[in-house]
Amino acid sequence: MTKRDVIVIGGGIAGLAAAHHIAATSGDRCNVRVIEASSRLGGKLDSVTLHGRTVDSSADGTLGRRPELMALLNELGHGDKTMPIAASGASVFVRGALRNLPKDLQLGIPTRWWSLAQSKTISKRGLLRALLDLVAPRSVGRGHLPDRAIGSLVERKLGLEVVNSLVDPMLGGIVAGRVSDLSAQALMPSLLAAAQKPGGLMKALRELAPTPETQVPPAFLSVEGGMYRLIELLTASLDSLGVACIVDTHVTGLHRQAGSDPAWMVDTQHSTYRADWVIVATPATEAAALCAPFDSELAEQLAAISYASVATITLCFPDHGITLPECGTGVLIPPASAIPRGPRKGQRFLTTAVTFLDRKWPLLLQPGSRWIRASIGRIDDERFTHMTDDEIIAMVREELTIVFGATEAPFAASVTRWSKALPQYGVNHQAKIDNIANAVARHRDIALAGSYLEGVGVPACIASGRRAAAIAIRESTEV
Numbered sequence: 001m002t003k004r005d006v007i008v009i010g011g012g013i014a015g016l017a018a019a020h021h022i023a024a025t026s027g028d029r030c031n032v033r034v035i036e037a038s039s040r041l042g043g044k045l046d047s048v049t050l051h052g053r054t055v056d057s058s059a060d061g062t063l064g065r066r067p068e069l070m071a072l073l074n075e076l077g078h079g080d081k082t083m084p085i086a087a088s089g090a091s092v093f094v095r096g097a098l099r100n101l102p103k104d105l106q107l108g109i110p111t112r113w114w115s116l117a118q119s120k121t122i123s124k125r126g127l128l129r130a131l132l133d134l135v136a137p138r139s140v141g142r143g144h145l146p147d148r149a150i151g152s153l154v155e156r157k158l159g160l161e162v163v164n165s166l167v168d169p170m171l172g173g174i175v176a177g178r179v180s181d182l183s184a185q186a187l188m189p190s191l192l193a194a195a196q197k198p199g200g201l202m203k204a205l206r207e208l209a210p211t212p213e214t215q216v217p218p219a220f221l222s223v224e225g226g227m228y229r230l231i232e233l234l235t236a237s238l239d240s241l242g243v244a245c246i247v248d249t250h251v252t253g254l255h256r257q258a259g260s261d262p263a264w265m266v267d268t269q270h271s272t273y274r275a276d277w278v279i280v281a282t283p284a285t286e287a288a289a290l291c292a293p294f295d296s297e298l299a300e301q302l303a304a305i306s307y308a309s310v311a312t313i314t315l316c317f318p319d320h321g322i323t324l325p326e327c328g329t330g331v332l333i334p335p336a337s338a339i340p341r342g343p344r345k346g347q348r349f350l351t352t353a354v355t356f357l358d359r360k361w362p363l364l365l366q367p368g369s370r371w372i373r374a375s376i377g378r379i380d381d382e383r384f385t386h387m388t389d390d391e392i393i394a395m396v397r398e399e400l401t402i403v404f405g406a407t408e409a410p411f412a413a414s415v416t417r418w419s420k421a422l423p424q425y426g427v428n429h430q431a432k433i434d435n436i437a438n439a440v441a442r443h444r445d446i447a448l449a450g451s452y453l454e455g456v457g458v459p460a461c462i463a464s465g466r467r468a469a470a471i472a473i474r475e476s477t478e479v
């Protein structure tokens with residue numbers, strides 16, 4: 001049997017997971033290559049080394065209840081190489097102060113009024129509005145809702161203050177979006193289901209929550225040493241399986257070979273590769289450019305997915321250089337929380353969240369220092385893209401002082417920019433993805449993978465890569 005040539009375009013986690021699945025399971029039937037535009041593999045998974053430590057500069061862990069990361073680590077022979085998160089809880093900077101998030105939140109949505117009241121995260125007026133959910137719950141309309149914005153559903157049931165103070169910073173923060181635009185169906189289907197039940201939202205969410213028996217602990221985990229280690233493990237395994245990973249090579253075009261051979265021709269700035277099968281594992285914007293020459297409708301659908309640009313600022317402070325809350329994994333800063341004092345009083349914070357890295361991952365604990373990370377940037381806030389790294393660090397430090405009190409100068413600080421990084425799962429996202437899948441199915445020997453398809457988190461990206469790989473294996477062996 002002649003070997004089929006498979007090319008994976010894009011060496012992020014989705015592309016690498018796809019390449020690995022094919023190489024590990026198709027036996028001798030496929031010859032796999034990964035072509036990556038940048039100088040390194042891993043895409044949006046990377047690390048930064050400062051003050052003698054290497055730490056994640058993007059994802060630093062992921063949801064434990066999705067099985068795909070564990071399945072991949074098991075395949076790589078490193079199923080024992082995970083680390084559970086070591087802290088829980090978080091705070092939110094609202095009404096001019098740091099306050100513990102209410103207990104019993106589901107992705108930022110309160111499920112018990114009393115916990116919400118105790119947290120003091122929203123005003124008395126906001127609490128009274130949320131109380132309506134218990135005493136006079138509002139309906140979201142009759143009949144089945146195909147989709148609705150998360151923000152409007154929660155606002156209708158619990159009021160705008162709950163949306164602004166809790167749901168937008170938490171659920172919106174995950175994808176650097178605004179919940180006024182994000183899809184309940186795609187990001188929190190349980191909310192869509194709960195909102196349509198008669199009665200209160202909080203009660204319905206509690207009833208739909210998984211019972212402790214069905215939850216898989218730990219809730220959040222990472223790969224031993226850091227999420228970036230996953231790329232090192234995958235790359236080593238791909239190498240041993242004979243997969244060529246070609247970096248610094250931008251795929252500039254994708255078209256069918258003329259004549260009797262229907263193979264794909266994959267143009268790069270250096271040369272053209274022939275492939276029987278291609279998996280396009282780039283962000284949707286780049287996939288649109290590659291698909292445009294052979295399917296303008298598909299290209300348009302892909303181009304319609306928007307992306308938020310973000311940046312992370314990793315800071316190593318002297319131990320007593322910053323006073324963090326006594327417990328918790330970090331702080332959320334809602335877009336609606338204005339700076340309460342100082343020269344920028346009334347303006348929007350640049351910082352959207354602060355993560356206490358060495359509390360979450362004790363492996364990072366280092367006597368005399370504190371590792372924290374600030375996140376900046378949202379779909380509606382690209383101010384940082386016009387700022388230098390030094391300006392960003394100065395502004396973030398100023399904001400940390402407002403949130404935590406006085407801070408000393410950090411030992412080290414580093415900015416990592418992630419341009420157009422997080423796809424926005426807007427209202428009716430699932431319908432858009434179904435249309436894209438139907439359009440792709442019109443073509444032979446091509447599949448898509450990536451964070452815009454099945455979820456933004458690392459396990460969902462692995463799932464999309466493996467799904468594309470499974471199609472390639474199945475269809476390659478049918479010929």
Ligand SMILES: Cc1cc2nc3c(=O)[nH]c(=O)nc-3n(C[C@H](O)[C@H](O)[C@H](O)COP(=O)(O)OP(=O)(O)OC[C@H]3O[C@@H](n4cnc5c(N)ncnc54)[C@H](O)[C@@H]3O)c2cc1C
Pocket residue numbers: 009010011012013014015035036037038041042043044045057058059060061062063249250251252281282283286310311312418421422449450451452456457458459461
């Ligand atoms: C700051 C940040 C924090 C995050 N935090 C978390 C978290 O805590 N937990 C979690 O689970 N997830 C998190 N995520 C999300 C997760 O990291 C990403 O969704 C995921 O890594 C995306 O993988 P991907 O393979 O789909 O895409 P990418 O990583 O974007 O990979 C696509 C690759 O394609 C390449 N490419 C593009 N065009 C071409 C071309 N024409 N030719 C060749 N190559 C091309 C790109 O260079 C890139 O390497 C975070 C993301 C960011 C940015």
